[in-house]
Amino acid sequence: MLDYLIASSSPIDTFSKSDFVGSKYYNIGPHSQPFCDLAKKISNALFEHIRLKILPHIKKKIPLLISGGCGLNCDWNRKWEESGLFSDVFVPPCTNDTGVAIGAAALAQKLMTGRCGLEWSVYSGQPFILEQNSTTRSSYSPSPLQPHTICKKILEGEIICWIQGRCEIGPRALGNRSILASPFSKTTTQKLNKLKQRENYRPIAPICLETDAPLHFENCKSSKYMLSFYKVINPRLQAITHADGTARVQTITSEDNPTLYNLLKAFKKLSGTGVLCNTSLNFSGAGFINNRSDLEKFCTHNSISTFVIDDIMYTKVE
Numbered sequence: 596m597l598d599y600l601i602a603s604s605s606p607i608d609t610f611s612k613s614d615f616v617g618s619k620y621y622n623i624g625p626h627s628q629p630f631c632d633l634a635k636k637i638s639n640a641l642f643e644h645i646r647l648k649i650l651p652h653i654k655k656k657i658p659l660l661i662s663g664g665c666g667l668n669c670d671w672n673r674k675w676e677e678s679g680l681f682s683d684v685f686v687p688p689c690t691n692d693t694g695v696a697i698g699a700a701a702l703a704q705k706l707m708t709g710r711c712g713l714e715w716s717v718y719s720g721q722p723f724i725l726e727q728n729s730t731t732r733s734s735y736s737p738s739p740l741q742p743h744t745i746c747k748k749i750l751e752g753e754i755i756c757w758i759q760g761r762c763e764i765g766p767r768a769l770g771n772r773s774i775l776a777s778p779f780s781k782t783t784t785q786k787l788n789k790l791k792q793r794e795n796y797r798p799i800a801p802i803c804l805e806t807d808a809p810l811h812f813e814n815c816k817s818s819k820y821m822l823s824f825y826k827v828i829n830p831r832l833q834a835i836t837h838a839d840g841t842a843r844v845q846t847i848t849s850e851d852n853p854t855l856y857n858l859l860k861a862f863k864k865l866s867g868t869g870v871l872c873n874t875s876l877n878f879s880g881a882g883f884i885n886n887r888s889d890l891e892k893f894c895t896h897n898s899i900s901t902f903v904i905d906d907i908m909y910t911k912v913e
Contacts, residue, residue, distance in 0.1 A: 596615075596633075596637055597637065597640045597641065597644065599614070600637075600641075601644070620633055626794070626796065635839075638670060638671075642671055642674055646674075646678065646680075649680075650680075653680050656680070656681060656682040657681065657682055658681060658682055658683040658684070658685060659675060659680075659681040659683070659684045659685070660685050660686075661675070661684065661685070661686045661690065662686075662687070662690055662694070663690065663691065664690070664691040664692070666686045666687070666690030666691065666822065667690060667691055667766070667822070669821075669822055669823050669824045669843050670824055672684065672686055672822050672823045672824075673823045673824045673825070676823065686820065686822045686823075687765070687820070688717045688763065688764060688765035688767060688769065688819075688820035688821075688822070689764045689765035690765070690822070691765075691766065693764060693765050693766060694764070694765070697713070697715060697764070700713065701713045715764075717763055717764060717765070717769055717819070717820065718760055718761050718762070718763060718764075718769075718771050718852075719761060719764050720761050720762035720763055720764050720771075720883070721761060721762055721885055722760070722761050723758055723760075723761075723762070723885055723886065723887075723904065724885060724886035724887065725886075725887050725904070726886070726887060726888075731888070731891075733891060733909075734891070734895065734911060734912050735891060735894070735902070735909035735910060735911055735912065736909065736910050736911075736912050737907050737908070737909050738907070738908050738909075738910065739906065739907065739908065740854075740903055740905075740906045740907060740908045741908065742857055742858045742860075742861035743861050743865070744908070745858060745861075745901070745903065745908065746858065746861045746862040746864075746865045746866075747865065748901055749775060749776060749777050749862065749871065750777055750862070750865055750866055752777065752783075753776075753899075753900065753901060754774060754775070754776045754786065754787070754790065754897075754899055755774070755775045755776070755899070755901050755902065755903065756773075756774055756775075756876055756884075756890060756893070756894055756899055756901075756902035756903070757770070757771075757772075757773045757774070757775050757855070757876070757902070757903050758771070758772060758876070758890065758902070758903060758904045758905065759771045759852070759854055759855065759903075759905060760905070762883045762885055763883070765820070766875075767820060767821045767822075767845075767875070768873060768874060768875035768876060768883070769819075769820065769821065769845060769852075770802060770845070770847060770851075770852045770855040770873065771852070772875060772876045772877070772883040772884065772885070773802075773855075773873050773874065773875065773876055774787065774790070774791075774872075774873070774874045774875070774876050775802075775858075775871050775872060775873060776799075776834070776871065776872040777834065777866075777871070777872065778801055778831075778832045778833070778834045778835050778868070778870045778871060778872050779831055779832065779833055779834060779866075779868075780833055780834055781833045781834060782834075783799070783834040783872060784798075784799050784833075784834045784835075784872075787799050787834075787872060787874055790897050791874060791879060792879035793879075796838065798835070798837040798838075798842070798843065799834055799835055799872050799873075799874055800821055800835065800842065800843045800844070800845065800872075800873055800874065801832065801835035801842050801843075801844055801845070801870050801871065801872065801873065802845045802846075802847060802855070802859070802870070802871050802872075802873035803844060803845065803846050803847075803859070803869060803870045804846070804847070804856070804859050804860065804863065804869035804870075805817055805846035805847060805848045805851075806848075807863070807868075807869045807870070808844065808846045810828075810829065811827065811828060811829040811832060811868070811870055812825035812826065812827060812828065812829075812842065812844050813825055813826040813827075813828050814826075815844055815846070816846075817846055818844045818845060818846050819845065819846065819847075819851065820845070821843050821844065821845040822843075823843070823844070824841040824842065824843055824844075825841060825842060825844050826840055826841055827840055827841065827842050829868070829870075831868060832868070832870060834872050835870070835872055845873060847859070854905075854906075858871075859871060876890075876893070878893060887904070890902060890904075894911075899911075
């Protein structure tokens with residue numbers, strides 16, 4: 596399989612399923628365990644092929660910057676970090692086509708000013724639109740945000756929609772357009788995937804206090820943008836542990852996202868663990884939800900009784 600892929604001048608144009616009609620993997624289905632095992636073997640073999648190709652060209656340890664859609668391959672990102680070939684590995688949160696605008700701005704600044712440095716934040720997306728449809732009366736009542744109350748709801752099994760400031764750049768929800776839930780039960784994983792209209796096997800990512808990351812994830816000190824896999828070492832975290840025992844972790848500090856950091860601190864005080872399920876707040880196949888009308892529509896359709904916008908908590912009126 597690997598030889599076939601590498602020998603293809605253009606796999607997109609020349610790959611033909613019929614070439615594998617004699618294989619025992621032909622038409623066994625992408626969700627079957629043998630096919631999943633094969634996919635893992637191919638991924639590992641491709642990585643090793645690339646590693647061996649570049650090895651003769653690495654003369655000293657320098658930082659590795661990964662860009663393009665391949666930067667969303669969390670498994671490979673982790674492998675590069677562990678390879679020992681580079682002094683550091685950096686993958687920006689907008690590594691795929693979502694980063695084109697920032698790249699264009701960086702290039703323009705270099706050409707026009709000669710400077711290369713570019714200030715940016717992962718929370719540089721669009722602001723949330725608070726206006727509602729004037730013809731529709733809200734069925735949610737506002738009150739001041741109380742982290743303890745939100746954490747109590749989460750621990751009791753509620754799913755919370757969480758809006759803060761501007762939305763994230765890139766495809767990952769990093770705490771400003773998120774759906775939050777308790778990390779302790781596989782049932783939560785199933786509920787979230789059903790809500791997102793995704794396959795049952797899809798993993799749910801965790802968001803974690805950075806200082807506590809080594810307690811829950813092997814060799815994890817910092818993972819700001821949810822772009823690497825780490826082995827889960829806390830058996831309580833059933834909802835965020837994938838079939839292979841790993842999770843795509845995001846770690847945060849008070850400087851990164853103070854409101855969500857305080858929520859995680861409150862959840863740790865209540866549950867003993869500063870970790871929450873964190874998945875993107877969006878309709879299936881669409882971008883982040885970014886206005887009040889769509890948010891209420893999403894919550895009503897999915898029977899979500901609580902959402903948060905900045906420092907206000909909204910609760911369904913019975």
